[in-house]
Amino acid sequence: MGSVLNNFSNDTICAIATAMSDAGIGIIRVSGKNALEICNKIYVSSKKEHNLFSHSPNTIVYGFICDESRVEDEQIIDEVMISYMKAPHSYTREDVIEINSHGGMIVMNQILNLLLDNGCRLAEPGEFTKRAFLNGRIDLTQAEAVMDIISAQNQFALENSKSQLQGKISDKIKGFRKDIIYQMAFIESAIDDPENYDLDGYSEKLKSIVSSLISDISKLIDSSDEGKIRKDGIKTVIVGKPNAGKSSLLNVLTGDERAIVTDIAGTTRDIIEETVRLGDIVLHVIDTAGIRNTDDIIEKIGVDKAKEKVKEADLVLYILDSTSEIDNEDKDIISLCNDKKTVVILNKDDLSDNIKITDDIIRVLFSDYEYDVLPIIKTSMINGNGIEQLKKAVSDLFLNGHIVPKHELYITSLRHKNLLVEAKNSLDKVLESIELGLSEDFYTVDLTGAYEALGEIIGEEIGDDLANEIFSKFCMGK
Template identity: 35%
Template sequence: MSTIAAIATGNAAGGIGVIRISGDEATAVADRVFKAMDGSLLADLGGYRAKFGNVIIGGQPSDNAVALVFKAPKSYTGEDVVEISVHGGLLIVQKTLEAVLDAGAKPAEAGEFTKRAFLNGKMDLTQAESVASLISAQGEAGMKASFNALQGSLSDKINSVLQKLLDMSALMSAWVDYPDEEIPELEEDELLSTLKECEAELDELLQNYDNGQTVIDGVDTAIVGMPNVGKSSLMNMLVGRDKSIVTQIEGTTRDIVEESVRLGDLVLHLRDTAGLRESDDVVESIGIDKAYKALDEAQLVLAVFDNNKPLQKQDREILEKAKSKPAVAVINKVDLEQRLETDEIENAFAKVVYICAKENKGLKELSSAVEELLGVQDFDTGAPMLANLRQRQNCQNAKENIAEAIGGVEMGVTYDAVNVMVDSAVEELLSLTGKKATTEVVNNIFSKFCVGK
């Protein structure tokens, strides 16, 4: 394969910027743009060695740099790799990359370094996909779960199920193909027990899928309520600064204000909406329509009520709409006299939290309520976890194939027919880990990575 290069650090000024080069000619290309202070060549270095020197751009030394050499196969990609670290100004990083490309490297495609790692057997497809999850993780729990997947937690689980299916398939094939040989009889009870065990393990992965996505991707959350109940104050309390304008004037928030925040181990993608009421104001009415749409689309609703006012018509509308959604009732202004009929709210919502957003009181209780409502309060970041819809679909298909095999055994279907169903499950799991994934699937996965990774 050709030698490729790309900027491996973010597109922003920083302390350093790293240009990664990978391929058979990595050290030769790097030697054309990097000159060590002691005059040595990177091509003569062993792996895991570094040199301090200058990068040469347009024939002139242009920056101090450190070049780090990795030798195949003990590198990220499994190929020879050189990483040149220069000062992190956007211009010098870009100019260094251009010099590397002029020296013979080709621009890396999106995700090409990790794709080469996969193709060279440094990781399977589930681990490769966990790289993208780790990069995009916004909460600590999501970060830990993604790292454990990178370390092989999902791979180990799938391979364990695979081995059981393969061993069973081999026994059934031998029993069918060599009936006259002295092959130990395959007991039906043992066969059913193994199949049901595999089905249960895959079912556990599927059951945990939604929780895993919630932890890694975060939750689209709508803050809804009537004007002046404290939606914007709640938004500001969650964000930790004045994100939304707070006044005593009804209708202050007219458009949706968005922000992502950490709440416990979760990331909430918040949308502070316009107060829900009847309005003749054209602009405010548009904001109210957007608020109802946000409520309908949200994965989580924080329905805010004013402890100091009786329930209004619009309060009850929100109450009815929220019944069909994962929703927490947030009763605000508990520092004021209670005039709110809380019994009606507590009967309608699974979780009710009492807060004083103005004084930043109740955040811990809200965090606990949200985690319990979404079922992630005891989320195990070390447990195997399906990372995306592709993995989920392969796992679902494999489980269905195994269920068919169980039904076949129970109905007395011949072992060769049962084995076809088991083989179908095996194919799905091999596709999940990438051992039999199509070229189209592999290319599609890595096309979604950033360039440089």
């Protein structure tokens, strides 16, 4: 676990663990070797006794938090329930106390300040979970899953994070490492003691084992793109000329009058952002100003912003007024969509007698660009036609039409993916060494590289900088 353990603080820490807002209950969490002693100083029972030490662990105690330094003022800060978890049977594997107070911001801050005055240190973001990791209760993938559960935006993200917290990724990685370390140990033993260890035919055996590992690791890597989409959502930009129906589309997707809709071209001049759920897919939708050539300085700023957002997008929803003729402004927009996953939306399909843009015209316009799939959806924002087809088209583009996850376990962390790729590359080099007929000691170098990369995923090989970066993303009190 590197030098992280060497810098591990033995301070007793505290933080507010619930949201800083008015609520029925607020929780202040304390962890460390002096947690019970510090809390006992500020706790008074209904019999006016400082008697937390007399209560058994894993119980809840009624009483009051008091500031006895107040001489003339009321000493009671709040009526509370206190739970005590004794090490190592706690979240951090340290003594942990949770003070359940009323949820007002003032009262929680007063209790927090009282703890600080009596010897606690304010916890850093994620420090409780960091201590759980450093004390060996969870590994690094499980620690990361805690924050993923808190920030989950959909059911898939929640379920996948729960699986990760339960150790499913850890178990996979530990299984890979167990297989690799066994082969490393065998090679070292055979080199050191050739009389008792026979390497005849070993290269073919190792080739089979390494090929199997590469296959299993590749499956996890292959799950990562879809996993990240399902977890984090798709950065989506709605583009088109003024009055094509962009804002109407946003309103239909959100089910709300989020954007102003008028017959006046150029109504939308700034960026509007919304999160939309299509089944189990999350779209982070940006409605942009209509793209056209304009002398209006303010509108031009909006057009430039729209073009920048297209460059950053994972998905472009290009909406056209199908009753209008194609012009050079449309061709400019199509050039912006190049290399982007795009769904073309032919709006105002309800005006069937005036249709001027057809599927064939669109395919000719896009023919200069390489598109394996170019969905074209006919819609009417007035009656909602085509919205279900739009949802299916997005699913087909990103999930190959599989709304239900195909894999039991998805990799959703870019850190995990990169380390899996690193491990796979090392194992590929082992196969190259076997094919080249190199001696067995060459295999060990790349087996070690794979072993260490996998170890970094679960935190067996980790330095201070990486640990601090990961836990700094956590919220206070967790």
